[in-house]
Amino acid sequence: MDNPMSSALLTDHYELTMVQAALRSGAATRRTVFEVFARHLPGGRRYGVVAGVGRLLDALETFRFAPDELDFLRARRVVDDATLDFLTGYRFTGDVRGYREGECYFPGSPIMVVEGTFAESVLLETIVLSILNHDSAIASAASRMAHAAGDRPLIEMGTRRTHERAGVAAARAAYIGGFAATSNLRSGFLYGVPTRGTSAHAFTLLHDSEHEAFETQIASLGASTTLLIDTYDVHTAVRSAVELAGPELGAVRIDSGDLATAAVEVRALLDSLGATKTRIMVTGDLDEYSIAALAAAPVDGYGVGTSLVTGSGVPTAAMVYKMVARQDAGGELRPVAKRSVGKPSRGGVKEAFRRIGPDGHATAEIVVCAGPDATRRAEEVVLDLGEGQDGADPGRSAQRPMLAELVKDGKIVGRESVEAARRRHTEAMAELPPEAHHLSRGYAAIPTVFAGPWGGS
Structure with a gap:
């Protein structure tokens, strides 16, 4: 053993x-x-x-x-x-x-x-x-991502994309490199890294309707929670989210599609519904380059998984x-x-x-x-x-x-x-x-x- x-x-x-x-x-x-x-x-x-x-x-x-x-x-x-x-x-x-x-x-x-x-x-x-x-x-990849993100927070969420123990170490290294939090509870337990997380698409699919799923999550976690809005139709989801949580809705998360375009449309819709303080979080195969490309978009934070735990290709x-x-x-x-060709010291x-x-x-x-x-x-x-x-x-x-x-x-x-x-x-x-x-x-x-x-x- x-x-x-x-x-x-x-x-x-x-x-x-x-x-x-x-x-x-x-x-x-x-x-x-x-x-x-x-x-x-x-x-x-x-x-x-x-x-x-x-x-x-x-x-x-x-x-x-x-x-x-x-x-x-x-x-x-x-x-x-x-x-x-x-x-x-x-x-x-x-x-x-x-x-x-x-x-x-x-x-x-x-x-x-x-x-x-x-x-x-x-x-x-x-x-x-x-x-x-x-x-x-x-940590080197995390640092580049954190610099690209500026003052927008980053959450590490790549444990499921690597070895289970490597995920714990990656969360710790990402935090040192500038990430604000991780989804990995073990890293929080061992090293004190702040942990975050709310729900995945499975939670929405579990319920008879998206409206019911949002209602349940808000009742459990409060209006300040983050609702995942791209399981079905994004615009319908935003309207339902604000209807249920009101202008105090904490954040919405977009996990697919053209994130820059979607963020602009969601921001405009949230503002028109009075949810001007609701934040927009984006996830979905992000790296330092895509984060930098989103600098002008109305995005308030990022969740990064696969690219982070694989060193963004390195x-x-x-x-x-x-x-x-x-x-x-x-x-x-x-x-x-050592004097060998190509590998001297x-x-x-x-x-x-x-x-x-x-x-x-x-x-x-x-x-x-x-x-x-x-x-x-x-x-x-x-x-x-x-x-x-x-x-x-x-x-x-x-x-x-x-x-x-x-x-x-x-x-x-x-x-x-x-x-x-x-x-x-x-x-x-x-x-x-x-x-x-x-x-x-x-x-x-x-x-x-x-x-x-x-x-x-």
């Missing part, structure tokens, strides 16, 4: 076989540093959004091999007895630093840095990537987990890097800073070698870039460190609320230059500048 209290088997077979071989060679206890980064922003987008950090910290706490899981590994002969003994007492005792949830990221951003022994760190690769790739993809953030340093024979960390432990210009907008992501003089070296990079040569006062600029301490000596020290992540994303979006918000395909909104030297064998 699946153990819901353990996250240890949410991993790949080869993670365990690497540990077995490393235990045999004696390298399993070598100190290593792994880094999570994306080589590019998928889909020609201008920025990405970090999400899933809180869920990952939760998963790290439960990354323990339970007796039934060890029995499974033994029965399948996945690893040998020595490795099973190691897994029996597995606990991550290392350090994790990373970008906070809600932050924006760019190509090469060291989104997360995991430091510990090889054996304890490599086991985390799959769960780190599965959570961050999924949640960051959803279901993964394309993040990777690569070793960038390992302990040498003398006990020192030395840079290592930069060796060495890194620090990241976001340069904020005098106008309050980000100008660059600066990545330098970690160490006590990292801040100074980042400042030197700025001078090399020629900041201030355009007449602006470089003294009014700021340099914000991006990596926060999340886990120290195996203890979680960086947990925070979903609300904090949501607020951070609002601040991060305000920090981006205007071109970052374009929906058309393009390059990253700010450059990622690497200042080595980068080592690696």
Whole structure:
């Protein structure tokens, strides 16, 4: 039976076989540093959004091999007895630093840095990537939709279009990315995401008439409820809705057809009937592009499902987990890097800073070698870039460190609320230059500048 209290088997077979071989060679206890980064922003987008950090910290706490899981590994002969003994007492005792949830990221951003022994760190690769790739993809799509919607609220309603557990995570990520609420009750229960919902077409079809269905819903939920008006004839439904609820009718929802045209007609009809404050909600295969196209329509809010939970065509953030340093024979960390064609990495432990210009907008992501003089070296990079040569006062600029301490000596020290992540994303979006918000395909909104030297064998 699946153990819901353990996250240890949410991993790949080869993670365990690497540990077995490393235990045999004696390298399993070598100190290593792994880094999570994306080589590019998928889909020609201008920025990405970090999400899933809180869920990952939760998963790290439960990354323990339970007796039934060890029995499974033994029965399948996945690893040998020595490795099973190691897994029996597995606990991550290392350090994790990373970008906070809600932050924006760019190509090469060291989104997360995991430091510990090889054996304890490599086991985390799959769960780190599965959570961050999924949640960051959803949050990135949600952020673009929220910007397209402006001050009109968005409701996430895509659980039925994805895996049942993925729907819970998607609702959380969407809320961080700017959505106002979700239809997913589990996400509300676990994370405090506001939940919303009233009725579907089935409720109308259940009753002998649409009039009776509306009357029943209003009697149960009050005049402030949202009535679904496109089961039959929209105009007839609007008249019936206002007749029953009066001008206090909360909202109507349109789920099909030409939404822009329908919204204009419904708005005019509502106003003519005195329901001038009744809001119009639209749903039906929306994405950031269709939301933007509805900007001039008299729409008050959107419900988004399929596009949101699939990352609006980009279901993964394309993040990777690569070793960038390992302990040498003398006990020192030395840079290592992958050199394969098309998939290179930069060796060495890194620090990241976001340069904020005098106008309050980000100008660059600066990545330098970690160490006590990292801040100074980042400042030197700025001078090399020629900041201030355009007449602006470089003294009014700021340099914000991006990596926060999340886990120290195996203890979680960086947990925070979903609300904090949501607020951070609002601040991060305000920090981006205007071109970052374009929906058309393009390059990253700010450059990622690497200042080595980068080592690696």
